[in-house]
Amino acid sequence: MQRDAGQTMKHTAAPAARRWIMAGFCAAFAVYSVNVYTVGTEMPGGPALTPAVQHGLALFQQSNCIACHQFYGLGGYMGPDLTNVVSAPDKGPDYARAFIENGTARMPNFGFGEAQVNDLVRFLEFVDASGAYPPKSPEINWNGTVAYDAARHNDR
Amino acid sequence: MTPPATTTDDIGLRFMLLGLLALAASLAFGALGAVKFLDPDFLEALPFHKVRPLHVSLAVSWIFLAAIGGIYHHLHKGGGPALFSPRAAAWHFRLFAVTGIAILGAYLAGRFGGREYWEFPPVLSLPIFASWILFGWNYFRSVLRRRGAWPVYYWMWGTGIVFFLITFSEAHLWLIPFFRENMVREVTVQWKAYGALVGSWNMLVYGTAILVMEKISGDETLAASKLAFSLFFLGLFNLMFGWAHHAYPVPAAPWIRHFAYVVSMTELLVLGKIIWDWRGTVATWRRFRHRDACRFLFAADLWVFLNLLLAIVISIPAANLFTHGTHVTVAHAMGTTIGINTMILLASVFYVIETRASEAAARRYRTAVRAGFWLTNGALLAFFLALIGAGLVRGTFAGSFAEMTAAVAPWLVVFTVAGVGLMAGLWMILLPATRTIWGLVAPRRRAIAPSAAE
Numbered sequence: 001m002q003r004d005a006g007q008t009m010k011h012t013a014a015p016a017a018r019r020w021i022m023a024g025f026c027a028a029f030a031v032y033s034v035n036v037y038t039v040g041t042e043m044p045g046g047p048a049l050t051p052a053v054q055h056g057l058a059l060f061q062q063s064n065c066i067a068c069h070q071f072y073g074l075g076g077y078m079g080p081d082l083t084n085v086v087s088a089p090d091k092g093p094d095y096a097r098a099f100i101e102n103g104t105a106r107m108p109n110f111g112f113g114e115a116q117v118n119d120l121v122r123f124l125e126f127v128d129a130s131g132a133y134p135p136k137s138p139e140i141n142w143n144g145t146v147a148y149d150a151a152r153h154n155d156r
Numbered sequence: 157m158t159p160p161a162t163t164t165d166d167i168g169l170r171f172m173l174l175g176l177l178a179l180a181a182s183l184a185f186g187a188l189g190a191v192k193f194l195d196p197d198f199l200e201a202l203p204f205h206k207v208r209p210l211h212v213s214l215a216v217s218w219i220f221l222a223a224i225g226g227i228y229h230h231l232h233k234g235g236g237p238a239l240f241s242p243r244a245a246a247w248h249f250r251l252f253a254v255t256g257i258a259i260l261g262a263y264l265a266g267r268f269g270g271r272e273y274w275e276f277p278p279v280l281s282l283p284i285f286a287s288w289i290l291f292g293w294n295y296f297r298s299v300l301r302r303r304g305a306w307p308v309y310y311w312m313w314g315t316g317i318v319f320f321l322i323t324f325s326e327a328h329l330w331l332i333p334f335f336r337e338n339m340v341r342e343v344t345v346q347w348k349a350y351g352a353l354v355g356s357w358n359m360l361v362y363g364t365a366i367l368v369m370e371k372i373s374g375d376e377t378l379a380a381s382k383l384a385f386s387l388f389f390l391g392l393f394n395l396m397f398g399w400a401h402h403a404y405p406v407p408a409a410p411w412i413r414h415f416a417y418v419v420s421m422t423e424l425l426v427l428g429k430i431i432w433d434w435r436g437t438v439a440t441w442r443r444f445r446h447r448d449a450c451r452f453l454f455a456a457d458l459w460v461f462l463n464l465l466l467a468i469v470i471s472i473p474a475a476n477l478f479t480h481g482t483h484v485t486v487a488h489a490m491g492t493t494i495g496i497n498t499m500i501l502l503a504s505v506f507y508v509i510e511t512r513a514s515e516a517a518a519r520r521y522r523t524a525v526r527a528g529f530w531l532t533n534g535a536l537l538a539f540f541l542a543l544i545g546a547g548l549v550r551g552t553f554a555g556s557f558a559e560m561t562a563a564v565a566p567w568l569v570v571f572t573v574a575g576v577g578l579m580a581g582l583w584m585i586l587l588p589a590t591r592t593i594w595g596l597v598a599p600r601r602r603a604i605a606p607s608a609a610e
Contacts, residue, residue: 015305029396040409041341049337064268067205073481080557106196130339131407146473
């Protein structure tokens, strides 16, 4: 029969203090989270989530494109980052459209119809309007922080 | 007498068993995914966009299943307070298993719909959510019956359970138009949720590590000291506020980045503590090296050091500029999930095996497990370094995506070979562990010790 350690163990620190610390942390976390959800991520004048964009987003998710591609460097590494694919020099909407319609050696042809391809491109334009990646002209400060390009990065 | 399946006598072991199987399958999909980086046409029936979620979801399942299994086992057989509701625990297991099978089926059928890491159709999140509510209710009802102050691992487990529910909810905020209609908000909140989610499972896993250390050493002050609680609150602070290094380049407000940078640097305190304790760690290792559980804990200690070092470096925005969106991030993810989480959870599994299986059963697996241990850690080191090498090439490369892919290819060859070695090494550990745990779950089999069937 194994003994119940809880019956015999002696403890040193005051549990009431721990409860107060935990309560303080939780309150700070709630305030912080609300700030991140609102003022921390505001995008005044940002692009609208039209029905076409929404449909493109749904297609992007249903095809699990993020398994291979990234936005802002976040996602899979099999394919390139797509944040600014529709506005990058030598690329653009038609470039994106060609890849979506035909696939490549590394990317399957998902068999999208013309309307679906259009909606996916609308979604990529929606992403493109939100910012730039990689940052265009980052400046590294002495303390290790980085000043990103204010014009596209939306630094406030 | 053989207990019925729904008793807590084996519910923890059932979670562990399912976790071991999930890890074995995850490794196979992981190795397949690595091969696809070199040859995308290999096994065309399983394209990369299916293989990756299968690998990741099974790996995450392993972490949760093994951690939950350890908690349930402790609550019943490990000297903790009795589990409040064995029936609820059994339902938790069934819900988890059935939902897991449904998710794997959805991936294989190509039915996606969620976000990265939770790519399954969002409706399947409902049973996961329900199973965690059940787990949390059962856990808190169990530990609240305990007299006296809680050891730190009860706090860690409780925090892990609550924060899983919070972060899992947060990861689904994209379903609400307010979040979905703003790309910056959507990506930021998504990564806020993921950062804290990893923190929540770390709470479950690190709590398990402290429990196993306490049990092996017999030192009950380990989990009750002010230092243990200080480190717990430091971990919680990082869980809540230290996520934004994942998303520095996302154009959210600068204060989010700056605050996360400061928070991440508090991890230097943990790094300093590890270096300070190094001699003690080595002395403990020498004392208990005959125990397989201790072997895995010692490996986890080494990997904590390496990964913390890497985490601190990539949390510095200036360094992050070159590592973000590269394989360095994968090195960090793999180093922590395999080097730290998996080593700790294997320590927990082998602690249970060592305390409950017969010496004869232990003798049968010992050589394979020790060989597997060294192969796993050697392969993981090569894997980790290859990913860092690939990441640094990618992060500093100026050219097209195709040119960059060619430049990174030699590193990915090492990564793939090391990945296959990693799979082989872990399978050498998982096979005997699975057989022994199976023997404990089904006590009529020979591997069971007389005491385990009591």
